Amino acid sequence: MDSPRPVLGILGAGKLGIAIAQLALKVSYAVFIAGSSTAEKIKLSIEILTPGAIAVTAEDAIRRSDIVILALPLSKYRNLPVDLLKGKLVIDAMNYWWEVDGSISELESASSSSEMVQHFLPQSRVVKAFSHIGYHHLLDDARPLGVTDRKAMAIAGNNVTDVQIVACIVSDLGFDPVLIGNLADGKILEPGTPLFGASINEVTMRKLAGLDNK
Amino acid sequence: MPKSSYKQQRNILFGLDSFGDIPVDKDGNLFSHAAAIRQVVDEAVLADKLGIDVIALGEHHRSDFSISSPETVLAGIATKTKRIKLASGVTVLSSDDPVRVFERFATVDALSNGRAQIILGRGSFTESFPLFGYNLQDYEILFEEKVALFAKILTEKPVTWEGTTRATLHEADIFPKTESGYIHTSIGVGGSPQSVIRAAKYGFPLMLAVIGGSPARFIPYVELYHKAASEFGTKVDEIGIHSPGFIADTDEEAVSIAWPAHKINFDRIGKTRGWSPMQKEHFDQEVKNGSLYIGSPETVAQKMANTIKALNVNRFDLVYGGGPMPASARLHMVELYGKKVISRVRELLNG
Numbered sequence: 001m002d003s004p005r006p007v008l009g010i011l012g013a014g015k016l017g018i019a020i021a022q023l024a025l026k027v028s029y030a031v032f033i034a035g036s037s038t039a040e041k042i043k044l045s046i047e048i049l050t051p052g053a054i055a056v057t058a059e060d061a062i063r064r065s066d067i068v069i070l071a072l073p074l075s076k077y078r079n080l081p082v083d084l085l086k087g088k089l090v091i092d093a094m095n096y097w098w099e100v101d102g103s104i105s106e107l108e109s110a111s112s113s114s115e116m117v118q119h120f121l122p123q124s125r126v127v128k129a130f131s132h133i134g135y136h137h138l139l140d141d142a143r144p145l146g147v148t149d150r151k152a153m154a155i156a157g158n159n160v161t162d163v164q165i166v167a168c169i170v171s172d173l174g175f176d177p178v179l180i181g182n183l184a185d186g187k188i189l190e191p192g193t194p195l196f197g198a199s200i201n202e203v204t205m206r207k208l209a210g211l212d213n214k
Numbered sequence: 215m216p217k218s219s220y221k222q223q224r225n226i227l228f229g230l231d232s233f234g235d236i237p238v239d240k241d242g243n244l245f246s247h248a249a250a251i252r253q254v255v256d257e258a259v260l261a262d263k264l265g266i267d268v269i270a271l272g273e274h275h276r277s278d279f280s281i282s283s284p285e286t287v288l289a290g291i292a293t294k295t296k297r298i299k300l301a302s303g304v305t306v307l308s309s310d311d312p313v314r315v316f317e318r319f320a321t322v323d324a325l326s327n328g329r330a331q332i333i334l335g336r337g338s339f340t341e342s343f344p345l346f347g348y349n350l351q352d353y354e355i356l357f358e359e360k361v362a363l364f365a366k367i368l369t370e371k372p373v374t375w376e377g378t379t380r381a382t383l384h385e386a387d388i389f390p391k392t393e394s395g396y397i398h399t400s401i402g403v404g405g406s407p408q409s410v411i412r413a414a415k416y417g418f419p420l421m422l423a424v425i426g427g428s429p430a431r432f433i434p435y436v437e438l439y440h441k442a443a444s445e446f447g448t449k450v451d452e453i454g455i456h457s458p459g460f461i462a463d464t465d466e467e468a469v470s471i472a473w474p475a476h477k478i479n480f481d482r483i484g485k486t487r488g489w490s491p492m493q494k495e496h497f498d499q500e501v502k503n504g505s506l507y508i509g510s511p512e513t514v515a516q517k518m519a520n521t522i523k524a525l526n527v528n529r530f531d532l533v534y535g536g537g538p539m540p541a542s543a544r545l546h547m548v549e550l551y552g553k554k555v556i557s558r559v560r561e562l563l564n565g
Binding site: 013014018041045095097099100102137139140199 | 340351353404406407410427437486489504
């Protein structure tokens with residue numbers, strides 16, 4: 001890579017946050033990670049599960065990173081510090097899982113869960129990625145660039161430059177990026193769609209996402 | 215750890231786990247829930263005769279599984295068996311009452327002459343929450359508080375406790391007391407690091423539920439458990455893994471029976487969770503490199519031995535009979551597990 005790699009700040013130190021951190025560390029990204037409370041509480045798990053990542057508070061993870069990844073339960077999105085996230089590129093890896101999240105009334109008026117998040121963070125640049133592959137397949141499925149059996153990861157966002165930045169990260173972390181459209185189009189990655197949970201290659205994904213006809 | 219030390223230091227335990235999936239008869243008709251429960255009792259009796267160490271039964275509260283009350287089934291098994299340990303896998307403590315859980319398992323312990331075991335978990339299914347009037351938003355606090363209370367109850371001394379998730383207890387003595395003075399209790403974990411640390415904090419044995427993906431990715435979780443236990447000064451004496459599988463005489467036969475049943479099972483659960491339907495390619499991948507232990511006795515034994523070595527665990531519970539499988543194939547599987555697989559895994563570990 002020619003340009004220096006962005007520093008990642010992951011909000012959420014559960015299964016998904018840890019899997020993303022592990023992928024990023026494998027390719028030498030700098031990673032700050034925060035759980036729902038103090039850095040102390042997650043220090044031991046981070047030290048052992050994602051050696052190299054730095055356990056911090058959410059505030060620090062945002063301040064010290066270039067790009068923030070949301071890996072918390074979607075129902076907690078209202079706790080996100082809107083002001084601190086101003087101007088940031090924010091990757092939304094969350095999904096609406098009704099069993100855990102309960103009913104979120106705002107979701108009814110938004111066309112996709114990522115649009116709802118963007119609406120809550122009006123001055124941030126939200127891009128949806130890392131959401132449709134299950135956390136227990138992220139690690140197994142990741143492959144370096146140039147390998148034949150690479151899997152595809154869908155990306156949705158409203159700003160072309162931001163989407164390209166995220167595509168680079170997705171590729172670095174082990175997946176062929178497939179740009180499926182804007183945040184509203186992110187709907188086709190949500191639970192209940194054929195793409196949700198799908199661990200497939202680029203050709204199949206383009207077909208399933210209806211991109212070949214566009 | 216060098217290979218030879220398995221022989222000296224480790225007595226690996228082998229278990230069979232079920233949620234009471236509904237089997238089919240030879241014409242493909244689904245059993246009733248009641249018959250499915252009796253099938254599990256028959257399988258446990260056979261497992262006991264074959265010297266399998268543990269039968270662990272998990273709870274579900276939905277139509278595709280027959281067991282919602284594992285300890286009642288375990289009580290039925292208790293009086294028909296001699297040696298096999300009788301475990302839950304898991305008891306969803308968050309939506310249960312710790313006092314009641316103890317009472318029920320202490321009763322199973324009495325009926326079985328001290329063979330009851332408990333695996334506590336948060337459960338990856340959530341249907342028990344609305345059913346028993348709990349709010350999913352309290353998922354964390356319910357488990358946290360109830361595990362703390364349960365650890366006290368397990369000492370079998372009068373308990374004084376105060377929290378937000380159940381009534382206060384003041385010097386409450388809980389009966390029946392067990393003869394050994396302690397019910398073996400583990401914590402089942404699906405990959406949440408905080409749960410691993412919690413198990414270490416209370417010195418509970420750890421049971422890792424690895425139901426998809428490469429088992430090797432749990433190696434750091436085992437390390438986390440050891441490290442946390444040493445920080446808390448607790449003792450680590452048992453780490454187990456729980457993974458699904460199926461055994462038949464040949465690899466082809468095993469796959470031909472397990473694949474359709476597994477797909478029906480997965481797709482049905484997926485419907486409520488938004489997963490896309492399971493593809494054969496994904497299934498094959500899980501059989502080859504992931505967490506499905508499906509094949510002939512030799513194939514399954516090799517795979518189990520590799521996992522046991524890689525994770526350095528001393529208990530392996532095979533979740534059997536997932537989906538609508540022929541009842542006769544399930545019984546045959548138990549037989550192959552008890553007669554061929556376990557001894558072969560021991561041989562591979564000690565060889």
